[in-house]
Amino acid sequence: xxxxxxxxxxxxxxxxxxxxxxxxxxxxxxxxxxxxxxxxxxxxxxxxxxxxxxxxxxxxxxxxxxxxxxxxxxxxxxxxxxxxxxxxxxxxxxxxxxxxxxxxxxxxxxxxxxxxxxxxxxxxxxxxxxxxxxxxxxxxxxxxxxxxxxxxxxxxxxxxxxxxxxxxxxxxxxxxxxxxxxxxxxxxxxxxxxxxxxxxxxxxxxxxxxxxxxxxxxxxxxxxxxxxxxxxxxxxxxxxxxxxxxxxxxxxxxxxxxxxxxxxxxxxxxxxxxxxxxxxxxxxxxxxxxxxxxxxxxxxxxxxxxxxxxxxxxxxxxxxxxxxxxxxxxxxxxxxxxxxxxxxxxxxxxxxxxxxxxxxxxxxxxxxxxxxxxxxxxxxxxxxxxxxxxxxxxxxxxxxxxxxxxxxxxxxxxxxxxxxxxxxxxxxxxxxxxxxxxxxxxxxxxxxxxxxxxxxxxxxxxxxxxxxxxxxxxxxxxxxxxx
Amino acid sequence: xxxxxxxxxxxxxxxxxxxxxxxxxxxxxxxxxxxxxxxxxxxxxxxxxxxxxxxxxxxxxxxxxxxxxxxxxxxxxxxxxxxxxxxxxxxxxxxxxxxxxxxxxxxxxxxxxxxxxxxxxxxxxxxxxxxxxxxxxxxxxxxxxxxxxxxxxxxxxxxxxxxxxxxxxxxxxxxxxxxxxxxxxxxxxxxxxxxxxxxxxxxxxxxxxxxxxxxxxxxxxxxxxxxxxxxxxxxxxxxxxxxxxxxxxxxxxxxxxxxxxxxxxxxxxxxxxxxxxxxxxxxxxxxxxxxxxxxxxxxxxxxxxxxxxxxxxxxxxxxxxxxxxxxxxxxxxxxxxxxxxxxxxxxxxxxxxxxxxxxxxxxxxxxxxxxxxxxxxxxxxxxxxxxxxxxxxxxxxxxxxxxxxxxxxxxxxxxxxxxxxxxxxxxxxxxxxxxxxxxxxxxxxxxxxxxxxxxxxxxxxxxxxxxxxxxxxxxxxxxxxxx
Numbered sequence: 001x002x003x004x005x006x007x008x009x010x011x012x013x014x015x016x017x018x019x020x021x022x023x024x025x026x027x028x029x030x031x032x033x034x035x036x037x038x039x040x041x042x043x044x045x046x047x048x049x050x051x052x053x054x055x056x057x058x059x060x061x062x063x064x065x066x067x068x069x070x071x072x073x074x075x076x077x078x079x080x081x082x083x084x085x086x087x088x089x090x091x092x093x094x095x096x097x098x099x100x101x102x103x104x105x106x107x108x109x110x111x112x113x114x115x116x117x118x119x120x121x122x123x124x125x126x127x128x129x130x131x132x133x134x135x136x137x138x139x140x141x142x143x144x145x146x147x148x149x150x151x152x153x154x155x156x157x158x159x160x161x162x163x164x165x166x167x168x169x170x171x172x173x174x175x176x177x178x179x180x181x182x183x184x185x186x187x188x189x190x191x192x193x194x195x196x197x198x199x200x201x202x203x204x205x206x207x208x209x210x211x212x213x214x215x216x217x218x219x220x221x222x223x224x225x226x227x228x229x230x231x232x233x234x235x236x237x238x239x240x241x242x243x244x245x246x247x248x249x250x251x252x253x254x255x256x257x258x259x260x261x262x263x264x265x266x267x268x269x270x271x272x273x274x275x276x277x278x279x280x281x282x283x284x285x286x287x288x289x290x291x292x293x294x295x296x297x298x299x300x301x302x303x304x305x306x307x308x309x310x311x312x313x314x315x316x317x318x319x320x321x322x323x324x325x326x327x328x329x330x331x332x333x334x335x336x337x338x339x340x341x342x343x344x345x346x347x348x349x350x351x352x353x354x355x356x357x358x359x360x361x362x363x364x365x366x367x368x369x370x371x372x373x374x375x376x377x378x379x380x381x382x383x384x385x386x387x388x389x390x391x392x393x394x395x396x397x398x399x400x401x402x403x404x405x406x407x408x409x410x411x412x413x414x415x416x417x418x419x420x421x422x423x424x425x426x427x428x429x430x431x432x433x434x435x436x437x438x439x440x441x442x443x444x445x446x447x448x449x450x451x452x453x454x455x456x457x458x459x460x461x462x463x464x465x466x467x468x469x470x471x472x473x474x475x476x477x478x479x480x481x482x483x
Numbered sequence: 484x485x486x487x488x489x490x491x492x493x494x495x496x497x498x499x500x501x502x503x504x505x506x507x508x509x510x511x512x513x514x515x516x517x518x519x520x521x522x523x524x525x526x527x528x529x530x531x532x533x534x535x536x537x538x539x540x541x542x543x544x545x546x547x548x549x550x551x552x553x554x555x556x557x558x559x560x561x562x563x564x565x566x567x568x569x570x571x572x573x574x575x576x577x578x579x580x581x582x583x584x585x586x587x588x589x590x591x592x593x594x595x596x597x598x599x600x601x602x603x604x605x606x607x608x609x610x611x612x613x614x615x616x617x618x619x620x621x622x623x624x625x626x627x628x629x630x631x632x633x634x635x636x637x638x639x640x641x642x643x644x645x646x647x648x649x650x651x652x653x654x655x656x657x658x659x660x661x662x663x664x665x666x667x668x669x670x671x672x673x674x675x676x677x678x679x680x681x682x683x684x685x686x687x688x689x690x691x692x693x694x695x696x697x698x699x700x701x702x703x704x705x706x707x708x709x710x711x712x713x714x715x716x717x718x719x720x721x722x723x724x725x726x727x728x729x730x731x732x733x734x735x736x737x738x739x740x741x742x743x744x745x746x747x748x749x750x751x752x753x754x755x756x757x758x759x760x761x762x763x764x765x766x767x768x769x770x771x772x773x774x775x776x777x778x779x780x781x782x783x784x785x786x787x788x789x790x791x792x793x794x795x796x797x798x799x800x801x802x803x804x805x806x807x808x809x810x811x812x813x814x815x816x817x818x819x820x821x822x823x824x825x826x827x828x829x830x831x832x833x834x835x836x837x838x839x840x841x842x843x844x845x846x847x848x849x850x851x852x853x854x855x856x857x858x859x860x861x862x863x864x865x866x867x868x869x870x871x872x873x874x875x876x877x878x879x880x881x882x883x884x885x886x887x888x889x890x891x892x893x894x895x896x897x898x899x900x901x902x903x904x905x906x907x908x909x910x911x912x913x914x915x916x917x918x919x920x921x922x923x924x925x926x927x928x929x930x931x932x933x934x935x936x937x938x939x940x941x942x943x944x945x946x947x948x949x950x951x952x953x954x955x956x957x958x959x960x961x962x963x964x965x966x
Contacts, residue, residue: 003486011865031878209883238887239886241886245865281909283907292857293901325923328922329810330850334816358911378775389506389732390724394510394732398514400692402722417719419771423773425767425803436805439808
């Protein structure tokens, strides 16, 4: 595996990058994509694209010109502007898992996600220094009516955290609600059009379909100048060809056509090239996360995004394991190393992902955060100050000495040695005496500790009232069937 | 983190490399090392080194000149010459865990290692395609008398495998027995002096001590032109300063002085720059494997070895976890990624290491092998043949299609999708129905399968008789106290 000068993996040669790009253009021009959205079809026709029913055959120059309008980097502000994040250049903005209908912890078991669970996870995300962006959808609040659940979930991240957030979205209406709430929280629509305040995620219905809800969501966000991560959902062997190269060509076709729609809506709107690419376990048909295909796909995705000079959404602590065991940990670590080496800008699912994404695990949340802390330490590299070169300490001990109790060690170990409550080294008999507890069991105390350390960032009463009023008004409208 | 053009991490700048080298030379010249070996001390004095008791203060030019005599790459032959391995250039020769007094599997429990366990693990190593070198010491045969156990263990790898092996060693006498057995197995002493047939490991007694047994072992191996991996055993905060930079300076001083002794014994003898560097868990004093210090230390070690143009021994699936749980897996994966990214030539402890190395776990052995298979797949990168670009398959499915049952998928998935018996994706209800088994439990079937697939490579009857005769003769001599 080779790397560029920025330390980002180059798993494709320049020639291979050209080849997959060319194939993606062939796919766009000859096979085309479906775009199930009338006004977008009309617009594309008026721009000279060949439209046949909902099938669009895209001219490559047209697509490339639009993609070139996307910014190479941009910021997303939090409700607290000091918590703003920049996306671009391998910025590694980390968010927790999202989209799971279930959640689990060892004490309360595996269960349908509820609003109470959701708010706990939002607070844990706020309390974690390594997670710099919230995810509205860290678990589904399935105890709320799904017609207006998104309002309460978006309100939840805005009220109980002041970090930037990924909007619930999924339809144009929900996207618009997210924008309206962010505008209330951050100084009005004009202010957030100036300085984006949320990130929206859109997935193509792979292969090669942009459905109406997704197009509507992305045009709403783009029109408001909010950030959109355009992410094909590729399982090679199911929603994409069984080969990585074919999957990448399809990914490019889908992502570029999505980005083109964003840029057609509002030239210069912030958007990202997204990768969510894994193999399928051919024995079950289920997605196989953390395997070589996912690692290589994540690494290749970063290269491809850089080719188009657009920030990259990819990676995360993905796994297929059903429990927080050695399988889940190995898969997650593979994907987190790929995340780390691919130059990711936005990382969804960096903490808590379990069971192929169907469950957000409190214990895995705690464990992933410790692993992410390790990566933060590793990224700092090695420092060679005089004090760290430690010549005097070595001279003082001399041959046959012992540094465990030396003054140099006692002075510095707290700052220089990575220590984690979840990664301990102890003697086997002591471990047995303490109950032979596995890592998932010791993680219980850690997620509780994280939740305990949550501090409410507070919110201006008038803003909060306006947010709540908006939520209530919209809920009533939705219930009345008047969206 | 940045990388060189060969994909190997560069965690130290050129300037930092110079600084740690300079400090190492200062350590050698001003502090010195103890060398508790009379004839080596005499030799060093006669070469003009300052010797004071057992303390040697090394002249840097003298050391550098000797280190320059070490070959940049060399081969080690197996009993079957087709199984020879080359060390150098990031060759990634993988061996199982070594040195553990205990072994464990879920069915038979954790126990003192026995000869029966040892032979099972030797056979599993032979049966694994990814492990290309045996380790005499994959578990201690504690049921054998420790005065002549090494004879039976070295004989075990030679008889039941035809791969190259790491000799038991640890003293000059044992090193000599290993050489004698390898000579019998591989065509005589002259033949193995021509073409090395074993690898010996020597560790300094850090900080800065070369004890008599280790020096004796390395001079025996070097005199016979067998490969020696000179490996400081550094736990930063215990046997080395608490800072990585200080640990690296000490590591260089110890490794270069060891390599100098090898080259003084026989100029040009094959040897390796070894790294075994981890942090100490300051809460227990135990070694903390798989943490950022171990990752960065492993990566830096590779850079340093390349600076001296000597093959690199480092890495491995090291962990501190007491069970094959999420902790052990996360630690191991961190270290295996470091192994993969550091340009390692020889990797000890690549499979089976558990409990900070005190136990060789059969389940972890099976699991590590699957992870090593993943790395082998990832190293192959992405291929972009026409068939893999899959344009026709994408065209055949078109927007809204499904590749799960497509002809292209059915034709290729067996070859193109990584599948492992230990990494499965399934539906949660099915997993529960099948007993909610964790990865360590499913690994039981896998190590048994590996053992079942073992095929005896056979051995020439006359050679075997000679080996057994040597073992018996030496056993009697040792029991008679006549070594």
